[in-house]
Amino acid sequence: MFRYTRYMKPILIFRHWVTEGPGYLAEVLDRNGLPWRLVAIDEGEPVPATLEQASALVFMGGPMSVNDRLAWVEQELRLIRAAHESGMPVLGHCLGGQLIAKALGGGVTKNPVREIGWLPVSPVRNAVAAEWLRGLPPTFDVFHWHGETFSLPAQATLILKGETCAHQGFAIGNLLALQCHVEMTEDLVRTWTTGEPAELAQTTATVQSAATMTTALPERIEGLHAIADRLYGRWLQPLFFVKNG
Numbered sequence: 001m002f003r004y005t006r007y008m009k010p011i012l013i014f015r016h017w018v019t020e021g022p023g024y025l026a027e028v029l030d031r032n033g034l035p036w037r038l039v040a041i042d043e044g045e046p047v048p049a050t051l052e053q054a055s056a057l058v059f060m061g062g063p064m065s066v067n068d069r070l071a072w073v074e075q076e077l078r079l080i081r082a083a084h085e086s087g088m089p090v091l092g093h094c095l096g097g098q099l100i101a102k103a104l105g106g107g108v109t110k111n112p113v114r115e116i117g118w119l120p121v122s123p124v125r126n127a128v129a130a131e132w133l134r135g136l137p138p139t140f141d142v143f144h145w146h147g148e149t150f151s152l153p154a155q156a157t158l159i160l161k162g163e164t165c166a167h168q169g170f171a172i173g174n175l176l177a178l179q180c181h182v183e184m185t186e187d188l189v190r191t192w193t194t195g196e197p198a199e200l201a202q203t204t205a206t207v208q209s210a211a212t213m214t215t216a217l218p219e220r221i222e223g224l225h226a227i228a229d230r231l232y233g234r235w236l237q238p239l240f241f242v243k244n245g
Contacts, residue, residue: 008239009055011036014076016062016095018042019191023183024225025058025091028232034239047075051082056089056239059096061181065148066098066108077103089174091235094146097169097177101150104172108150113164115144116199117208118220121162121169121180128171129159132234140227141220142168142180144206145192149179164206176235182228186221189213 011029013022013036021038022029029036035055039045042062048054057079066073080103083090092100098108118141123133149165152158153172160169160178169178193200193210203209 008035009053011056011058011239012039012048012054013037013058013060014039014041014047014096015060016041016064016072017060019188019195020061021188022058022060023185023188024228025183025232027185028229028236032236032240034236041072047072047079051079051086051088054083054088056091057083059090059092059099060183061094061096061145064095066095066102073099080104084172084175087174089235089238090176092177093181093183094179097179098148098150100175100177101153101156101170104153104156106151106153106156108148111147111149111165113204113206114147114199115162115165115206116146117144117206117213118142119144119162119164119206121160124158124161126157126159128157132159132169132171132176132231134230136227136230140223142182142224142227143184143189144180146179150177174235174238176231178231182224182231184221184224186217189217189221 011034015021015038064070076099080090080100084104090100102108120139120141122139123129123136150167152167152170156170156172158167158170162168165179168180193213200210
């Protein structure tokens with residue numbers, strides 16, 4: 001099993017695209033005095049061969065697919081499997097969640113619709129979801145930007161579902177895979193909505209315009225961070241022992 005030490009090693013955060021960094025997660029980690037290090041895959045930084053210099057792994061999003069023939073994808077899949085086998089906490093956002101799903105035996109395929117913008121999700125009624133999402137409302141909006149979705153690995157429990165994308169989050173022990181984005185900040189939303197005009201050229205029921213996504217943005221982000229605090233707080237529980245042990 002994964003062994004914690006008195007001196008905490010950094011949480012490794014894998015960035016796959018320059019505009020898809022840790023966002024609000026970095027604020028949460030800094031606020032709690034938890035060390036972290038960015039692994040800039042988008043700048044050619046290599047995937048670590050082992051878990052020796054990490055206390056946890058975080059995988060961010062990106063426009064590529066986990067089914068693409070990219071050397072770092074296979075390397076990250078191996079690292080995720082090793083972390084899971086050791087009991088090390090692992091967290092994935094969007095592409096990162098899909099990486100976790102594929103690493104543990106799930107599949108990643110095209111979702112029936114693209115989801116871009118603020119769309120509702122709901123906690124699933126089971127004990128695992130209650131542990132991760134306790135105190136949250138029965139439906140709430142989170143941010144989305146994806147065209148693919150994951151199936152559930154055999155040992156996974158679905159904790160979050162959506163109307164047009166059924167699998168929005170699953171958990172396995174200290175592992176959390178999210179299809180949606182809870183790490184967003186105001187700056188990230190504005191950057192994404194101005195940097196991808198082609199994807200927003202034709203809006204639908206599940207693809208919002210830049211104007212819609214940025215309307216009442218401070219209030220939307222405040223609500224999203226309340227959701228993120230709950231999810232990140234549960235995910236970080238094992239690491240607080242490392243910090244204080």
